[in-house]
Amino acid sequence: MDSLCIREQCLVALACVIITKLLLSAISDDSAAERFCQISMQNDLPVSRRPNGNFWMIMSAPGAIHTPHFDANGLITWVEIVSGAKLWMVFRPKTRHHPRLPLPNDKALWTLELLKDMSASFIVLEPGDSLCVPRLLKNEKLLIQDYRYMPPNTRHAVATLMKRDGPYEPTVMRGYHAMNRHTMVRTLYGSIDHALFHDVWSNTSHDDRDFSIGHMLAWQESGKPKPFKGTALYALLFLGRNAAYLRSHPHKSTMTFLRTYSPDVSEVLDGDQIANNWIWMRELADKIIAEFSAAERERFVEFWGSAHQYWSEQLEARAKYNKWSLEAD
């Protein structure tokens, strides 16, 4: 860079921004859906854009360790280091099946349970590097196509590094969360895990991604060609129809609380928009389902049954965890 004049440096920076934007819009069906809705529905859009957007930035001190976790709400993660360095550790299941969450326990280092029976990959990310799972795992068989990011529900741990003999400097990283048609099923299963165990196994919440689910359903309902097919569509419909219950649960530690839980956003900022979005998503999902052929309906019902069963089992697991926590107190 030193040999480039200011004008050339600006052009390189501009090209990098454009390439990043193109890459991210290619993985982000939620942004594409929002654009579709803005163009086709203009001022009639019943709910707003996702209030907090997809981008974020974090700064962390050398030595900071992020223990094993999955990212919130079944979202894809893309990151790029701006300055400093991080050691990224990615853990993936050895089979195609959704890995079940371990029950948290009172052992020291219990968070390592999340990594049991997983294959691990490690990479150091430095300025300009972005997380690119295919490159990182190039010797492994990919489970799904199109990995240019960390897929939903990927278990990972992160350490912020310090340059040997370098200054003690924080690391700055920018990131992007998205949803994509190729990973919608993982988004759904990740959302179930998140709703029930976000306080244990995740580090934040992005419930506003429900606005994006609404936009994706609207895109599916009136777009041509239809963006989502097969299990990706079924997962989107499951998310839309159950959105009110797939938010981050407030975790009261009684066993029965989840059985009587009823979502209430009346006190929340944007509560009206959130409740309108629940209604909108249900209507859109019902319209899409009404168009299904008999064979497609059958496949959808089967998908719904499996997802529902997983959800019930996770609910039981949470009740068991709450019981154990109460007894331990």
Ligand SMILES: O=C(O)CCC(=O)C(=O)O
């Ligand atoms: O940088 C960190 O400490 C954690 C970052 C992380 O886990 C993420 O971006 O998903």
Ligand SMILES: [Fe+2]
């Ligand atoms: Fe993370």
